[in-house]
Amino acid sequence: MPRNTQILLDNRPRGQASPDNFRLVVGDTPALRDGQVLVRHHYLSLDPYMRGRMNEGKSYAACQPLGEVMIGGTVGEVAESHHPAYAVGDKVVGMGGWQEWSVVDGDAPGMLRKVDTRHVPLSYYLGAVGMPGVTAWYGLVRIIDPRPGQTLVVSAASGAVGSAFGALAKARGCRVVGIAGGPDKCRYVTEELGFDACIDHRAHGDLASMSKALKQACHDGIDGHFENVGGYILDAVLLRANAFARVALCGMIAGYDGQPLPLANPALILINRMRIEGFIVSEHMEVWPEALAELGGLVASGRLRPRETIAQGLAAAPQAFLDLLQGRNFGKQLVKLI
């Protein structure tokens, strides 16, 4: 069996996460038992939700145990199979974690899925046609549920979720306004992703300025918002929300490191008769087939071609993850493992 490099959670962050929270170890992969599959990972996905898992205490999922391989989505190839549904060479997506190889029970529900790479690049199954894409789909279709012509806003617009959100919203005839960090990302969001406008949050770093920018970009107010960040951006959106606006609350990356970030004026939820709904996409597996079919179609037809930032080698994963939390990536953040 091949040697396997893994990254474990060594200790929990106090405040900001740091490379010292992780530990790289090398060991053997165990021998396969009946029904098991050995997968060689090609790409590891890095996603903001992992930061929440690193904290102790109540969250929407069990926290990441210390001394175990960090949780994470992976795509790869079957290297050995003791399960009739999988053959050597099959391309698969799963939750293999921060390691080069994984041994998976072929029958465990939701752990491994064969994918077709004829029209969709393998790595996209971690992004546009994977969990981030379905996340955008759920928030848009099941929570915001927009009508054509409505104005929608998404924060972290250049990222994996934001870019998929934009393509899905445009396909429904909506006006889409992104929020992203820096002129390069904003240019990419409008010119390459096809958003109608993009606001640079670095140029609008407080509530008054962001609210003004949103007013300029959203002449008819905001009918729906997909929140990946939280903090003053959400406050500003509430100030510009139309009656019956819906907010899909997907991420509060702004508050992961420390004290809770308050919402400045929750009375606006009442004044605007808004609906704010938090969700985690893994609790809505029933929508995945429909969502993945639409996302795959958008990719195959060229209407969704998001960028990827690719770090090389598992040892680069911790720093790439910390950069992601700071917004230093551009599009979907991956680690290439072969």
Place this chain on the structure above:
Amino acid sequence: MPRNTQILLDNRPRGQASPDNFRLVVGDTPALRDGQVLVRHHYLSLDPYMRGRMNEGKSYAACQPLGEVMIGGTVGEVAESHHPAYAVGDKVVGMGGWQEWSVVDGDAPGMLRKVDTRHVPLSYYLGAVGMPGVTAWYGLVRIIDPRPGQTLVVSAASGAVGSAFGALAKARGCRVVGIAGGPDKCRYVTEELGFDACIDHRAHGDLASMSKALKQACHDGIDGHFENVGGYILDAVLLRANAFARVALCGMIAGYDGQPLPLANPALILINRMRIEGFIVSEHMEVWPEALAELGGLVASGRLRPRETIAQGLAAAPQAFLDLLQGRNFGKQLVKLI
């Protein structure tokens, strides 16, 4: 035509509302034109929403114009009719405002409705079987949508909305926990209204204390919450909310007078995958018949017999209203006008 005493909004509050914001005037009622009805008001309803209308600026409804009769629900008796659908002596509910008489266009939709006082006292059409009752019904049925055995919380539990909420929730097999101000109101909420428990917010005046009290009263966490108050009570509810908990946001009385009250930790909406929805019942007229039928049944069968606090004479309305905003009333606040 009879002389009519009216109360106008004279000027807008700066901070807390005061008696000086109102002005009492006496004049003649105009002569009836074809299609009009003259109503003698028996009771005027005082409700927290009126405080929001006194402010200038964006709210869910047009603000109360200066120099005009204060908006308000009324019940009364037809004194003269130039409309075929109404006869002298008919008991009616409408939006007659802070005055003794009103002249109403009988054809204007939603302005006047005949009511049956054989099983339901006339004044109840301003409370349990009126707007406050339907408000409770909408938040419970259309937003919280509870299953039997779930635990629900309502703030301002001894008031018109809270008492109806409790009866409707008990009828659905839920466990209902109220929050009210002072031991008398709490005793009334449990002993007379039939709530399972009631928390005195005067004895639990900060977030930590309220959160602890909610933990004790809600052993299985909180599945649904009806918010009439806002502020630290809502913060505490979020700390005790179960996954997929729903919050019907009906009032933010705590924030009417001054600076917005922040929500301490909105990330809990995401962590608990909650839904928070603001609403105003007058935008959902389609539910009124079903809601009023259920509420009337609860009253007729004795399962909903809420208290009323009755001020005597229109001149007493401003002080009674200010007392209501301070929670000094007990149950539905009315002004008796005859």
